[in-house]
Amino acid sequence: MNHSHKRSTEVDAVIVGAGFSGLYMLHRLRELGFTTRMFEAADGVGGAWYWNRYPGARCDSESHYYCYSFSDEVRKEWKWSCRYPAQPEILGYLNFVADRLDLKKDIDFGTRVTAGTFDEDTHDWVVETNGGETVRARFLITAVGNTSAPSKPAIQGLDDFAGKIYYTASWPHEKIDFSGQRVGLIGTGSSGIQCTPHLAAEADRLTVFQRTANYSVPARNHLLTDAMRLEQEEKHQDLRRKTLASPIGMPFDLPQLSALEVSAEDRKRRYDELWAGGGFRFMFTSFNDLTVDLKANDTIAEYIGAKIRDTVRDPATAEVLCDFNHPAGTKRPPIDTDYYETFNRDNVNVVSIRTNPIREIMADGIILQDNERYELDTIVFATGFDAVTGSILNMNLRGKGGEALRDKWDRGPRAYLGLSPAGFPNMFMVTGPGSPSILANFPVCIEQHVDWIAECMVHMRENGIDEIEALPEPEDAWAKMIAEEANKTLLPLANSWYMGANIPGKPRVFLAYPSGVHAYTVICDDVAKRGYEGFALRSRKMAEAVS
Ligand code: NAP
Numbered sequence: 001m002n003h004s005h006k007r008s009t010e011v012d013a014v015i016v017g018a019g020f021s022g023l024y025m026l027h028r029l030r031e032l033g034f035t036t037r038m039f040e041a042a043d044g045v046g047g048a049w050y051w052n053r054y055p056g057a058r059c060d061s062e063s064h065y066y067c068y069s070f071s072d073e074v075r076k077e078w079k080w081s082c083r084y085p086a087q088p089e090i091l092g093y094l095n096f097v098a099d100r101l102d103l104k105k106d107i108d109f110g111t112r113v114t115a116g117t118f119d120e121d122t123h124d125w126v127v128e129t130n131g132g133e134t135v136r137a138r139f140l141i142t143a144v145g146n147t148s149a150p151s152k153p154a155i156q157g158l159d160d161f162a163g164k165i166y167y168t169a170s171w172p173h174e175k176i177d178f179s180g181q182r183v184g185l186i187g188t189g190s191s192g193i194q195c196t197p198h199l200a201a202e203a204d205r206l207t208v209f210q211r212t213a214n215y216s217v218p219a220r221n222h223l224l225t226d227a228m229r230l231e232q233e234e235k236h237q238d239l240r241r242k243t244l245a246s247p248i249g250m251p252f253d254l255p256q257l258s259a260l261e262v263s264a265e266d267r268k269r270r271y272d273e274l275w276a277g278g279g280f281r282f283m284f285t286s287f288n289d290l291t292v293d294l295k296a297n298d299t300i301a302e303y304i305g306a307k308i309r310d311t312v313r314d315p316a317t318a319e320v321l322c323d324f325n326h327p328a329g330t331k332r333p334p335i336d337t338d339y340y341e342t343f344n345r346d347n348v349n350v351v352s353i354r355t356n357p358i359r360e361i362m363a364d365g366i367i368l369q370d371n372e373r374y375e376l377d378t379i380v381f382a383t384g385f386d387a388v389t390g391s392i393l394n395m396n397l398r399g400k401g402g403e404a405l406r407d408k409w410d411r412g413p414r415a416y417l418g419l420s421p422a423g424f425p426n427m428f429m430v431t432g433p434g435s436p437s438i439l440a441n442f443p444v445c446i447e448q449h450v451d452w453i454a455e456c457m458v459h460m461r462e463n464g465i466d467e468i469e470a471l472p473e474p475e476d477a478w479a480k481m482i483a484e485e486a487n488k489t490l491l492p493l494a495n496s497w498y499m500g501a502n503i504p505g506k507p508r509v510f511l512a513y514p515s516g517v518h519a520y521t522v523i524c525d526d527v528a529k530r531g532y533e534g535f536a537l538r539s540r541k542m543a544e545a546v547s
Contacts, residue, residue, distance in 0.1 A: 019047015022143035055198035057087035149390030192382030220278025247516025249444030259287035326494035399424035412509030416470035425469035474534035
């Protein structure tokens with residue numbers, strides 16, 4: 001539905017994207033009396049939860065904290081069915097929120113931003129869409145998500161494939177019937193790991209092509225009873241306090257002990273207990289040095305390896321699944337249901353393409369470097385995203401002096417506080433590169449950013465300020481600090497999407513603020529309290545007075 005014919009082409013803010021971030025941004029700005037236009041490429045709200053409809057798509061964070069916190073009504077009216085809801089339920093939640101707050105009438109669906117240029121004379125952004133519209137806005141706010149530009153590897157011969165091709169990141173809306181099919185799945189990140197058991201249950205044969213063995217942890221999903229929901233509600237304030245004090249934005253008790261200062265028996269007992277509980281707690285609450293000390297990390301990597309070998313009956317298959325080449329947790333840990341168990345099925349096999357990569361796709365299947373051939377009817381790509389920066393760069397943004405963001409970021413993204421790039425005044429990125437979001441619980445990071453941006457806009461309105469621009473020096477210092485802090489951890493050791501390493505030619509730069517969302521919030525609040533230190537604030541009146 002496109003209402004653009006009735007809409008204003010001059011507004012306070014253009015917001016791009018109607019996922020978790022954009023919906024809350026729109027709500028906040030409307031409440032504060034700002035005029036907005038919101039563009040969303042999809043035909044509905046939901047962002048990542050709109051596009052990723054592959055079988056098995058499910059949240060890896062628990063429902064009671066993977067949700068908005070800004071409205072008590074929304075929280076109390078919505079009932080989560082289980083610990084880790086599946087994609088349709090989360091999409092249902094976002095639709096519920098959008099309807100409850102009457103947001104949809106202010107969103108242009110099916111509309112992509114194709115260009116945005118900052119007009120230095122008027123301090124406005126001039127935003128163009130694929131619908132041929134041009135809108136002027138004082139502020140440009142990107143709420144495009146971190147995992148929304150699918151990565152579609154250019155494998156030789158792909159166009160010659162005679163069967164069907166699907167991408168987990170842009171899955172069709174109708175149910176796909178895999179029965180009787182020989183299916184090849186490329187990719188063993190969270191998406192590939194989640195859909196493996198589902199494809200296996202339907203297909204005649206499933207061949208999983210694994211470039212990098214992952215460390216997956218059981219989710220232990222379960223339904224929520226009314227009693228459990230009541231308990232969560234009663235503990236809400238406490239859990240919320242814990243969440244906000246946490247580096248990862250999850251209400252966990254953080255570990256105090258090193259993995260190396262306890263006995264092997266105590267360590268195993270701790271891992272056993274957390275493995276039984278499932279989910280992120282296994283990685284994040286067992287010991288405090290797993291992501292900074294390789295020896296400590298070895299203990300958890302070995303534990304997961306042993307679990308895989310216990311689960312997978314065929315030793316050769318287990319060895320492929322344990323062929324780790326990076327420390328555990330240096331790629332975002334997948335949370336699964338029956339992933340390793342699925343390799344005990346007769347119709348499933350895993351093929352390592354780590355040293356014997358895919359050479360070519362033929363009309364009837366995949367052929368590896370060593371000429372090994374796999375005949376297939378369908379190929380499913382679970383190959384991830386041009387994460388964090390891809391969808392921002394795809395909008396063709398130009399700042400002061402006509403500088404393209406793509407050029408500014410050619411050696412990696414730069415943005416002060418991960419919020420705003422120098423040279424791009426009045427532009428804010430919700431969960432942008434250099435902010436903590438991808439290492440933490442998204443809704444927490446989103447609400448923090450949206451609130452900060454909204455308060456900054458109010459400050460500007462109240463003080464007659466027309467332009468806010470990040471200064472180059474603090475932006476440089478921010479980038480330097482991120483690299484230094486990341487280098488104190490094991491995170492840069494993996495060829496992960498955190499490092500941009502999954503996309504050929506993408507600069508290898510750590511894409512997140514690594515010291516946690518709590519520390520980050522304190523910094524952002526401080527910056528605001530000090531009158532937006534690190535930014536230049538300008539007003540037309542001031543400029544006129546000077547000239
Ligand atoms: P991903 O983690 O980037 O995994 C992509 C997989 O495809 C990797 O195994 C990668 O191998 C492989 N791959 C990529 N290009 C390839 C190529 N040219 N040839 C062969 N293999 C190739 O992507 P994802 O699984 O979609 O997950 C991305 C992120 O989205 C997750 O980390 C998570 O934050 C989020 N997500 C969350 C959930 C959830 O549980 N809620 C579910 C899905 C996604 P390499 O490792 O060797 O690059």
